[in-house]
Amino acid sequence: MQKSVAEENSMHIYISRVNRVIDYIKANLDCDLSLDRLTEIAHFSKFYFHRIFKAVVGETLNGFVNRMRVERSAYKLIYNPDLSITVIAYDSGFSSPSVYSREFKSRYDVSPTQWRKLKVNQGSKICTADSNLCKEGAAFKMYIDSSKQTPIWGINMKNQNLNIEVRSMPEIPIAYLRHHGYYNPQDKILFQSLFAKLMAWAVPRNLFNPPATKAMTIFSSGHPETTAPEHLSVDVCISIEKETAVNGEIGKRTIPQGQYAVVTVSEGTLAECAEAWDALFNGWLPSSGFQPGDGAYYIYHLNDPEQHPQKLHSVEMYLPVRPL
Template sequence: MNKTYKTRIDTVIQYIESNLNSRITLADVAEVSHFSPYHFHRIFTGIMGETVNDFIARRRLERAVNQLVFNPDMPVTQVALDLGFSSSANFSKAVKLHFGYSPSELRNPDKVKDSKIGKLFSKYGKEFQPSDLYPSSITNDVMNRKTFKDTNMKIEVRELERKRVCTLASERGYEPEGIYAAWDKLISWASNHGIMPGNQQRFALAFDNPAVTPIDKCRYTAAIVIGEETLVNAPFELSEIPNGKYAVLYYKGPVEETLNAQLSIYSDWLPDSGFEPDNYPMMERYLNDARSDGFVEMEIYVKLKEI
């Protein structure tokens, strides 16, 4: 993809993500893009695979559902207003239409009897059940189960210094082929710039919750820490990981259990921690090669701010 196009669309996405709780007009978004308003919508749809309106509506609903699940004491009306809906009734209608379930059913999946097929399946082909939003509680009893015999977990709050990174986004979201392709290219680039594989600090930025976002729409960016003088050219991008406090969960175990590990930070640890997530995507720091080892060893980072 042309670097200018990608940079402008990335700027649009950042603008949308920062203003989901406000009214977003198409004219404003087109202006942010610096593309002609006559052609911007076609450019966005061609690159993103969905219209601007569909993208805004989907991201607003995905964020709202995460709020419903991870802030169970927050009234539905408050969730609705915080995400820019005019009323809880309009919010409930939109949630039901998209997911096939009402907000109360999403918060109480055990009471769900039936549902309608929402847009999430009919439009994006993603099968969805409210129970997908709730990880198995990761306790000592769970850890002793046979399926977790090789799993070790520990969580701590850690101060992280700013890190300058070279990044490359997966072109296929969270699909394994897209993730591996991005990493293969980035690891090769780093090696060619004098950062040997054994010395590479590898982070991944995971922007979306795959329980509610179609896998190919999830945004995943691979990143390797670089020196202050290292130059970065397209298709790679220069970025930085901000300094601050992070909740860090060490995980070692089956790849298929990583989602439970990630969600456990939000469901089991954050509510009583005295912190809430800051406005920065979840990160994973990889400590091994899961493709060759058959398991993943990593640290999961969630940037924090005090409540």
């Protein structure tokens, strides 16, 4: 049975309010995420909010908060080797290391210490001489870009040569449309559908004016190494002015300022874009002197691949980083 316009509008409002709560949770995992505070953000009563949250997200509010905290810690265990497990436990919002260890083991079936050792051992095997990531003897070479006077890391891969640089980025207000659940980053139909829906909102309001307006994809919840497929989410976005109003399913938030490692793919297939992410995370990062920051990683879309003769993508990929 088809939903009425009123029912669809109500669902859009529910989704928008729940997404606002999700954004707050992710930005404040180390704080006291009380029901009073979350329902205040959502503008729902305490009695109904648990049911509404589960209907939109597919898991309970408490389950979501605990999962976000455990997954954040799992990511830090891999990419922040200088941090002790105790520091990671408190930084991720757990009341004690023992509570953290119990929650971690219930989700991943190993202790935090075992997880860290396992992932470090896996990472050490990624860029071998016959690896997909790099050619023998030509993995990463740093040089100074004379025009920018900044260091650039060159990566010679089997299918493409890439450059990585670290940029200081300002904060970016965005309007977004969120997809909850499993997705394939190379699912062309899904992302075309999401962007079409976002543009149907933005274009009539004169909010999409490239190149001033940036089209982006933000991987805002989870990483394939730490998150079950059904709990992934992704946002398609455009940059906006801070005072821009949003409505319906369209949410609004700000990408924080900070340092970002940036890799550019000038013209590549979706598979080559995926290889570039892999090179950035698993090849460059461990030997760069940087570690991931706490923000989301994202893509700037520099062209419309449907308008390219070979349907190739031009993108910049941004990973938040900070010194080790």
